[in-house]
Amino acid sequence: MSKIEIFLNQITYSLNLRYYKYDLKFKHPFALAAGIREVTPVVYVELESGGFTGYGEAALPPYLPETQESVIRFLSSLDLDRFPGPLQADKMLDYVFSVSEKDFSAKGAFDMALYDLKGKMMSTPCYKMFDAEKENCPLTTFTIGMDKPKVILEKLKEAKDFNLLKIKLGGPFDKLIIETIRKESDKPICADANQGWKDRQFALDMIHYLEEMGAVFVEQPLSKEDISDAEWLKEKSPLPIIADEAVQTYDDIVSIKDAYHGVNIKLMKCGGMREALKMIKQARLFGLKILIGCMSESSCGVSAAAQLSPLADWADLDGPLLISNDPFKGITYKDGRIVLNDLPGNGIVKKVEN
Numbered sequence: 001m002s003k004i005e006i007f008l009n010q011i012t013y014s015l016n017l018r019y020y021k022y023d024l025k026f027k028h029p030f031a032l033a034a035g036i037r038e039v040t041p042v043v044y045v046e047l048e049s050g051g052f053t054g055y056g057e058a059a060l061p062p063y064l065p066e067t068q069e070s071v072i073r074f075l076s077s078l079d080l081d082r083f084p085g086p087l088q089a090d091k092m093l094d095y096v097f098s099v100s101e102k103d104f105s106a107k108g109a110f111d112m113a114l115y116d117l118k119g120k121m122m123s124t125p126c127y128k129m130f131d132a133e134k135e136n137c138p139l140t141t142f143t144i145g146m147d148k149p150k151v152i153l154e155k156l157k158e159a160k161d162f163n164l165l166k167i168k169l170g171g172p173f174d175k176l177i178i179e180t181i182r183k184e185s186d187k188p189i190c191a192d193a194n195q196g197w198k199d200r201q202f203a204l205d206m207i208h209y210l211e212e213m214g215a216v217f218v219e220q221p222l223s224k225e226d227i228s229d230a231e232w233l234k235e236k237s238p239l240p241i242i243a244d245e246a247v248q249t250y251d252d253i254v255s256i257k258d259a260y261h262g263v264n265i266k267l268m269k270c271g272g273m274r275e276a277l278k279m280i281k282q283a284r285l286f287g288l289k290i291l292i293g294c295m296s297e298s299s300c301g302v303s304a305a306a307q308l309s310p311l312a313d314w315a316d317l318d319g320p321l322l323i324s325n326d327p328f329k330g331i332t333y334k335d336g337r338i339v340l341n342d343l344p345g346n347g348i349v350k351k352v353e354n
Contacts, residue, residue: 023040056301057300075106104268110272124345135310141162169192170192171196188214195245277311280308291313292311294316299319302320
């Protein structure tokens with residue numbers, strides 16, 4: 001514990017928790033195997049203490065069990081008066097996790113607001129708290145959802161500054177999508193089937209095809225329930241298989257470790273930055289690769305996840321690039337790589353409201 005942290009721990013600060021709804025709008029309708037949507041509802045969290053404000057975000061795509069109403073209900077149930085200040089982060093998060101066995105997006109939003117606040121009070125970027133080196137930030141993907149060839153080509157133009165493309169698959173036109181991309185670009189691709197392939201032999205055939213087409217890895221090819229088929233596929237696959245829907249929290253890693261080569265860790269799934277760090281350490285013990293990802297989030301949530309990105313093999317943190325109404329400024333990108341700033345906390349600034 002640093003001297004400044006010891007000093008600040010001796011001071012009592014009141015905590016003020018605020019939250020509000022917001023809808024993020026996509027630049028293009030976003031299509032994946034689960035469906036198409038134009039917006040993602042979110043809840044923003046503001047945790048204020050000692051003249052500082054930490055920000056957090058709960059992004060709530062329709063395939064998650066949480067809603068804006070459930071997040072607000074969870075946050076409104078918290079009793080923070082028992083804590084003298086935000087620097088007791090572990091004790092506070094232990095309490096927050098004890099309130100409910102679920103509500104991971106709500107917990108994640110609170111967690112990132114708490115770390116953002118703590119970092120600001122200590123004048124320290126959060127990546128330093130996690131012993132991460134910002135020079136080690138990985139490449140991040142640029143996501144291209146399922147669409148007609150004409151629209152896919154438009155999205156490729158938007159991805160011109162990125163060197164790793166994430167392609168949403170899992171539908172009847174998978175090969176057409178890949179062939180459309182390959183006519184215009186030879187950049188490496190990461191395929192994400194979102195549980196869209198229903199047969200393990202079909203999945204294996206597709207993976208061999210994707211290897212020929214320059215894929216780096218394949219994410220969640222089969223249903224998250226098909227552990228035995230996933231083990232079979234892992235043994236035969238020429239490409240790394242990354243678990244997404246099959247791994248939500250720290251406790252899931254043990255059950256899937258023999259069925260996948262790596263895991264996609266998202267703050268919205270696991271409950272925040274502290275839990276994500278625990279998952280990274282546990283996954284490494286099993287020799288698993290790490291993809292640090294996001295939902296369709298703004299710079300608020302993505303910048304929090306990016307604090308952990310130097311500890312990962314790959315990043316899928318392009319959320320702010322896919323939306324048109326980001327209310328925050330945070331991480332930037334250079335040559336397709338995440339660039340962390342040296343602002344305290346999660347490195348985010350709330351834009352001035354018009």
